Each structure stands twice: as C-alpha cells, then as structure tokens.
Amino acid sequence: MAAVTIYNEVKTEEKLLAFTFDDGPNPEWTPQFLDTFKQYGGKATFYVQGTNMEKYPEIARRIVLEGHELGNHSYSHPRLPELDREGQVEELQRAEQLIVAVTGVRPNTFRPPYLAVNDELLSVAGEFDYAVIHGVNLEANDWDMPGVSHIVDSTRAVMRSGSILLFHDGFGDRSQSLAAISILLEEAVAQGYRFVTVSELLGLKT
Ligand SMILES: [Zn+2]
Numbered sequence: 587m588a589a590v591t592i593y594n595e596v597k598t599e600e601k602l603l604a605f606t607f608d609d610g611p612n613p614e615w616t617p618q619f620l621d622t623f624k625q626y627g628g629k630a631t632f633y634v635q636g637t638n639m640e641k642y643p644e645i646a647r648r649i650v651l652e653g654h655e656l657g658n659h660s661y662s663h664p665r666l667p668e669l670d671r672e673g674q675v676e677e678l679q680r681a682e683q684l685i686v687a688v689t690g691v692r693p694n695t696f697r698p699p700y701l702a703v704n705d706e707l708l709s710v711a712g713e714f715d716y717a718v719i720h721g722v723n724l725e726a727n728d729w730d731m732p733g734v735s736h737i738v739d740s741t742r743a744v745m746r747s748g749s750i751l752l753f754h755d756g757f758g759d760r761s762q763s764l765a766a767i768s769i770l771l772e773e774a775v776a777q778g779y780r781f782v783t784v785s786e787l788l789g790l791k792t
Contacts, residue, residue: 609756628781636661723750
C-alpha cells in the first residue's frame, strides 16, 4: 500500500496560501465568505459536508462557479476512526457522489472531520486517490469563537509560503471567522501573497 501523506503545508518559495473552509455549504455564512474572497481575489477550498450538499446545492454550485474548489469532508461528519472500513468507505463515497452530482467535478482532496485519522482511514483515502489535508493554524480554533484577535494572531504566526489555513464557514455563528479572514486576506495581499486551491498548491509539491 502506498503511504498516504497528511499535508499541513507545501514547501514552496512562491508566495501562495491555501485558505480552506469546513462544514458548509451554509446558507447564511458561505455567501459572505465568498463575497469577502471576491473582494481580495484568488481561490479557496471548501471542505463541504455531504448532508449540507443535499440541503444547499445551489450554494455549492456558486462556490465552484466562482472558481473555488470543493473537497471531501465526509457525508455526515462522524469520527471516522470509530467506524469500520466499510463505514469509512461509505462516508467518503456518499460525499464524493454528492459533490460530483451537484458540481460535475470530482474532489481530489479530503479533510477528515475533527482531523481524526487512523491507519484504516488513510488506506481508504489512498484508495480514493485523495490527498489528506490538515493545516498549519490549528491553534486558531476558529470553530470555538475564541475571539477575532486570537484567530488572526495565531494564524499570522504560522502564515508563510505554502501554508494551508483552516477555518470554518459551515455552522453556528461564524462572524469571528469571517472578520478574521478579512483581516488576514488584506494583510496577505499587502505582503504579496496569492490565494490558490489546495489542489493547485499540491501541484507544486516535489
Ligand atoms: Zn468539520
């Protein structure tokens, strides 16, 4: 079995960042994230949840229409290591089929819910030919509403060429996440960064 790598970043000299947003699509928040991204230009990756793809396919289509990428984040967001192999396959497959049905594009990266993996899941991800994606700014904990300045400061501290940055657009009150990415995008643009999808970033890996 080929070893599956978990990516937090890609080594590159190019000033590229991959912003990623988990758990959508969400009718209230995802459009605001898309509007903010449009303001600063570039592309992002949305790790969508299958059950939300069923509810809000039109928002998923808007994500893709605006040039962003969808990634697999499972169908129902379980802790996948607690499932057997068959259950893991089903979760990834249902999510993939929904993404293909709604957008016509097959996802090629996967972010495990809760970033939880075991050997079985990595092997399953390998069978799907998915790169497994975490991120460098895990201390930001934006999902937990720790305050805009905490999200910004802990992300800024690890933001460098090739970073994959993890945020959430998909549940609860995402106002802090939205405010934080607005600040970070503006700073990053001023520093000469460009924003690319995870697939584009992985395309650079040697
Ligand atoms: Zn999630």
